[in-house]
Amino acid sequence: MSYVVGIVGATGAVGQELVRLMRERNFPLSQLRLLASSRSAGKTIQVGDEKIVVEEAKPGVFADIDVAFFAAGGGVTRALAQDAVAAGCLVIDKSSALRMRDDVPLVIPEINPEQLQSHGGIIANPNCSTAVMLMGLWPLHQTFGLKRIFVSTYQSVSGTGAEAIDELDAQVRASVAGEAITSRVYPHQIAYNCIPHVDTFGADGYTGEETKMAQESRKIMGLPDLKVSATCVRVPVLRAHSIAVSAEFERPVDLTAARAAVAAFAGAELIDDPANNRYPTPLECAEHVRCGVGRLRIDTALDNGISFWVSGDNLWKGAALNAVQNAELMIREGWLAAKAASAAV
Amino acid sequence: MSYVVGIVGATGAVGQELVRLMRERNFPLSQLRLLASSRSAGKTIQVGDEKIVVEEAKPGVFADIDVAFFAAGGGVTRALAQDAVAAGCLVIDKSSALRMRDDVPLVIPEINPEQLQSHGGIIANPNCSTAVMLMGLWPLHQTFGLKRIFVSTYQSVSGTGAEAIDELDAQVRASVAGEAITSRVYPHQIAYNCIPHVDTFGADGYTGEETKMAQESRKIMGLPDLKVSATCVRVPVLRAHSIAVSAEFERPVDLTAARAAVAAFAGAELIDDPANNRYPTPLECAEHVRCGVGRLRIDTALDNGISFWVSGDNLWKGAALNAVQNAELMIREGWLAAKAASAAV
Missing domain, CATH: 3.30.360.10 (Dihydrodipicolinate Reductase; domain 2)
Incomplete structure (x- = not known):
């Protein structure tokens, strides 16, 4: 099984670490999609041998994405996370916007992994x-x-x-x-x-x-x-x-x-x-x-x-690494569904 | 009344601040004597318009000094402070060597100034x-x-x-x-x-x-x-x-x-x-x-x-300034005796 992964805020400090960790940890990717503000859209980012064009993070973009790592600020999470969830995309959010919401698990996989089982489409990552x-x-x-x-x-x-x-x-x-x-x-x-x-x-x-x-x-x-x-x-x-x-x-x-x-x-x-x-x-x-x-x-x-x-x-355990570890654990435990398009790859 | 002041460790970071503060605060100096290790002895240090030759800090040098600020390490204090005291020179020590001794007041003048009245010739300054x-x-x-x-x-x-x-x-x-x-x-x-x-x-x-x-x-x-x-x-x-x-x-x-x-x-x-x-x-x-x-x-x-x-x-309140303030207070309160030679100036 492999997954279409989106990184929202791909050009930022945490976004760049997410790109790097995806590759270094052999995350089961069928496709990596890099999303950022309209200012960064159109730029290309070298990922291994591949050049990936940055897309604008906006409503509608999550239709074919299985997991989106939100690595921009709370404003972007508030603007787009619900749209991603509605599109059936799991959101793993770095921002503080939703961390304290009762229906959003706040997870460090070495501490409270069981909370990844039951969520409303959003998993929050803790403060660094x-x-x-x-x-x-x-x-x-x-x-x-x-x-x-x-x-x-x-x-x-x-x-x-x-x-x-x-x-x-x-x-x-x-x-x-x-x-x-x-x-x-x-x-x-x-x-x-x-x-x-x-x-x-x-x-x-x-x-x-x-x-x-x-x-x-x-x-x-x-x-x-x-x-x-x-x-x-x-x-x-x-x-x-x-x-x-x-x-x-x-x-x-x-x-x-x-x-x-x-x-x-x-x-x-x-x-x-x-x-x-x-x-x-x-x-x-x-x-x-x-x-x-x-x-x-x-x-x-x-x-x-x-x-x-x-x-x-702080960029790894405090942000990108913890997010990837959460996704890896969900895959290992069978808690992460892939959409048909990517699951078939 | 003015005083012959010695600075032991005059070439170090705290020693240099002592030289500077003596001048800036118009400390009542009849003479400023700069003392350091044999390695630095013979160097000249510019103090205002004056060039002062650094003397070696060694036993016997304290005979004509009223107050010696010790701004070198604990080893120098242990080697020379007792000699200075025996020569009737008040020692104000930056090092930690003697701070916890019962007969050595450890003084911050804004906190426990009264302890400057009764001492055995040595006043300690606190850790920065x-x-x-x-x-x-x-x-x-x-x-x-x-x-x-x-x-x-x-x-x-x-x-x-x-x-x-x-x-x-x-x-x-x-x-x-x-x-x-x-x-x-x-x-x-x-x-x-x-x-x-x-x-x-x-x-x-x-x-x-x-x-x-x-x-x-x-x-x-x-x-x-x-x-x-x-x-x-x-x-x-x-x-x-x-x-x-x-x-x-x-x-x-x-x-x-x-x-x-x-x-x-x-x-x-x-x-x-x-x-x-x-x-x-x-x-x-x-x-x-x-x-x-x-x-x-x-x-x-x-x-x-x-x-x-x-x-x-740390170089001022944590070291040189607190030492100078202790001496200033002792002068103001009449607790600091000048030797005849300098008192006559």
């Missing part, structure tokens, strides 16, 4: 920081029972998109050349700086990103009472987000069991040998399938607490 | 991250009564020293030029990266920096039972450290009182208008006397909790 963090938290939760977390993020500019990667690069080049530095994507210079402002501010003083980390962690892990305190910060890193976590558990903790649980978890790679300078860094964990988890230690301000550090690729 | 953090915490503690903190740092490379500033610069230039990147100062590349490793690791999995933040916060604020959970991280920022703090208090909190307390505190500048993208950043707070405090909000995982973000210059 949440996905990376849970690759460390979930195995610890399963071992000790999670109650409360305090987290601070160190988020790369690729989470904002290709234009932010360009902005950091341009600012660094201007700095090296001794030229004036300008900012357009971020409200402040990001080169040689940290900006405690990811997404927009709410009336409670928290950013959307911080609120998402709380709400999505609860939904994905099925822990409606989980207490979450988050500070989200943009740092001058190109790729991979890192998160410092202090976690409080129901039951007594021990580090041997904690490390064993992380090491055994499919979403994590245990990198935890500080004596030899081994701990995760974003540079090391970029373009890795598993998120690096390390610096596990008994938390000094909590009863039954563990602190740790996790780094993971 | 601790000093910056307390500029936000102390006014909140005074208002609500502090119990526990969860903190993550975003520390600039200048905290490591001039050689680390050079390393970040060289790595960025190599990256821009498409050349190979090498690391000598840090165990991993710092450009475009975050390294959760500041100071050396202890057996409990915490770094020295993390342990210092706990111990020194307790000593300076006089809170021996304060619970502290810290994660310290080096980020590719040149100057100024930032800290994300979740703080739990004895008494109910409210943000109006919290902001008023921060705004009224001499060590802090309240920068807290997120709707207009106003919050502290390291770039903005570098070379500022006051540390920027913002993003004040009710913590979502604590009873009586407030979260905030603080950025402050």
Whole structure:
């Protein structure tokens, strides 16, 4: 069985990773269709030996598509996802637009795969920081029972998109050349700086990103009472987000069991040998399938607490990879139907 | 009254800031003597209109010096501070070597100035991250009564020293030029990266920096039972450290009182208008006397909790400035004796 796959937002940072992962992971494709805004329509993108012409993402385009990965913003999802669903196309959405809807499963396949079975045509992918963090938290939760977390993020500019990667690069080049530095994507210079402002501010003083980390962690892990305190910060890193976590558990903790649980978890790679300078860094964990988890230690301000550090690729586990993994699992389990046209290929 | 001042480690990053601050703040100098290792002795350093020849820091050199700022490492302090004290010279030490000794006051003048009155010849300065953090915490503690903190740092490379500033610069230039990147100062590349490793690791999995933040916060604020959970991280920022703090208090909190307390505190500048993208950043707070405090909000995982973000210059409030402020206060209060030779000037 193979499938006609559409990528909406194919020219963006996540879209490009979806194209790459489709090929590298031998996704069973009968056809790959690249969709983007009218501005990008007509461009050609080289995919392996093939040149694919970008089509405009618009109503009606999903008729022959089995699975559409939405990798554009929430506005595009709101405008087009329902049309895709009506055309019998499964939508796997990167945006935050529909994540908290009761009829939309929010899935990390290593955590809540069973929720892929029952959906209304749309599967949501988590926020990038949440996905990376849970690759460390979930195995610890399963071992000790999670109650409360305090987290601070160190988020790369690729989470904002290709234009932010360009902005950091341009600012660094201007700095090296001794030229004036300008900012357009971020409200402040990001080169040689940290900006405690990811997404927009709410009336409670928290950013959307911080609120998402709380709400999505609860939904994905099925822990409606989980207490979450988050500070989200943009740092001058190109790729991979890192998160410092202090976690409080129901039951007594021990580090041997904690490390064993992380090491055994499919979403994590245990990198935890500080004596030899081994701990995760974003540079090391970029373009890795598993998120690096390390610096596990008994938390000094909590009863039954563990602190740790996790780094993971925001474009992969935080976006494109998780989406592809969701689709792969649905195929493996027989939960994804192919339309006649493509199923016959 | 004016004083003969010595700067030990005058050629380093903090030593250079001490030289600059002495001049900019019109410190009552009768003479400025620059001391460094034998390797730097004989060099001349331009200070205003004057060229000062660097002397070797060695026993015997402190006979005519009233105040010596030690801005080299702990090894130099351990080797020479006692000799300076024996010569009747007040030592104001940047290193961590003596900070936790019972007979050494550890002082931030906005917090515990009274401890400058009674000492054995040595005043210690706090760790840079601790000093910056307390500029936000102390006014909140005074208002609500502090119990526990969860903190993550975003520390600039200048905290490591001039050689680390050079390393970040060289790595960025190599990256821009498409050349190979090498690391000598840090165990991993710092450009475009975050390294959760500041100071050396202890057996409990915490770094020295993390342990210092706990111990020194307790000593300076006089809170021996304060619970502290810290994660310290080096980020590719040149100057100024930032800290994300979740703080739990004895008494109910409210943000109006919290902001008023921060705004009224001499060590802090309240920068807290997120709707207009106003919050502290390291770039903005570098070379500022006051540390920027913002993003004040009710913590979502604590009873009586407030979260905030603080950025402050690690070379200034975190080192040289705090040292100079300690000396200035001692002069103002009449606690600093000048030796006859200089007092006569």
